[in-house]
Amino acid sequence: MFRDGSGRTLADYPRPSVAVDTALLTLDRSLGLVVLEVRRPTGRGWALPGTFLHEHERLADAVNRSLWDKAHIRGLRPRQLQVFDAPGRDDRGWVLSVAHIQVVHASRLEDRFHDSTRLVPVTQPGRLPFDHAEIAKSAVHNIRSRYSDEPDPDHLLGDSFTLRELRLAHEAVMGRELQRDTFRRTMEPRLVATGETTAGGRGRPAEVFRRAAAES
């Protein structure tokens, strides 16, 4: 057993429980930017999906495990937001929570889980336990910051899309309308034209673009 400078082993120190909680964001066609909530296992109401960290498990793996268990979504790459450590934040004991954000395409949410999950517009937050309201707020800030830099860093759209689709996605993320012409001039240099155009819609067909390789 390895020892620290004081000569005691790590086992001599009390250790906190560590949880992960995740704000999973997606774009709903009608609701706009939404956050996934799941039924709380104990008691009533809804909460962000979370779980306790298992032994030697990585935080990202714990997030993936909780999202798989509670909404059957997998293969994600959550990003850390911050650690919540307020004493008394969890009445079950000494629990730290590492908040995460994960953004997914709406198609990855399976319909058959709609009894135990729901999507709530970020503009109308409900009442959430623990620090979950703060986590959701932080996640919204985070995704807005990311989308002000790049066209579609979190793949809210498919592989190809028109500038109209991209702009509508940005408007949903940002929560406000964006100017059509300025948006195009900002984004077009960061996209790759496919040479294809849309057909069948109203009005002039639109060019179809892909994400630049750097964004992939």
Add this chain to the structure above:
Amino acid sequence: MFRDGSGRTLADYPRPSVAVDTALLTLDRSLGLVVLEVRRPTGRGWALPGTFLHEHERLADAVNRSLWDKAHIRGLRPRQLQVFDAPGRDDRGWVLSVAHIQVVHASRLEDRFHDSTRLVPVTQPGRLPFDHAEIAKSAVHNIRSRYSDEPDPDHLLGDSFTLRELRLAHEAVMGRELQRDTFRRTMEPRLVATGETTAGGRGRPAEVFRRAAAES
């Protein structure tokens, strides 16, 4: 004892040790932007100051405790950077580390600790154990981001200062020269003039400013 949804108590789950590690940055008159390193208690070499979280202790309090123990600095407000959770990152066992940044005025570093501490320019990083090199790099990115927004959010300077002093601080933080005139025009609206001027130096006396109340 409270129980979770599975009916087991929290005590049934293994828990990780949680450490805090801190990149303490300051401005050295001759070295520029520097990070504080401390002698490692076990073995040789240097590391960022850190400690294990005590029972029911807040992360910020653990940071303050480690900085008081190792460099006799206190009363600080560290900010979280990120959690490091790679398996095997610490050969003493299952240890998560919550990295922090803290920026202080150089005058708060006590000279009598210079045997067990040293200040290393961020431009010439040494070899650091664990994830400490990454923490230091993240801290530099963090302070640069903060100082691109505001005059002196971390109080690297005293209560009052000239625009020259402020610019030299920014140049040290940013690691590059800044334009004198553009810098003034950017910063002056965010400062409060005291009406005083410097005396005794070479050249025309400079106006003395204070931080705006919002920054305080």
Add this chain to the structure above:
DNA sequence: TGAATAGTGTCTTTGAGACACTATAGG
């Protein structure tokens, strides 16, 4: 007076915002 530093005028460039125009489709 000359060197050194403080502070400002102003020209250029750049990018966002705003408006209006042209282009191309369906009905």
Add this chain to the structure above:
DNA sequence: CCTATAGTGTCTCAAAGACACTATTCA
């Protein structure tokens, strides 16, 4: 033709960068 959407020209405005000028002090 009309309507709807795509794409572009161009004017304005604000801010940063760059250069040069004036202002005030000490030696």
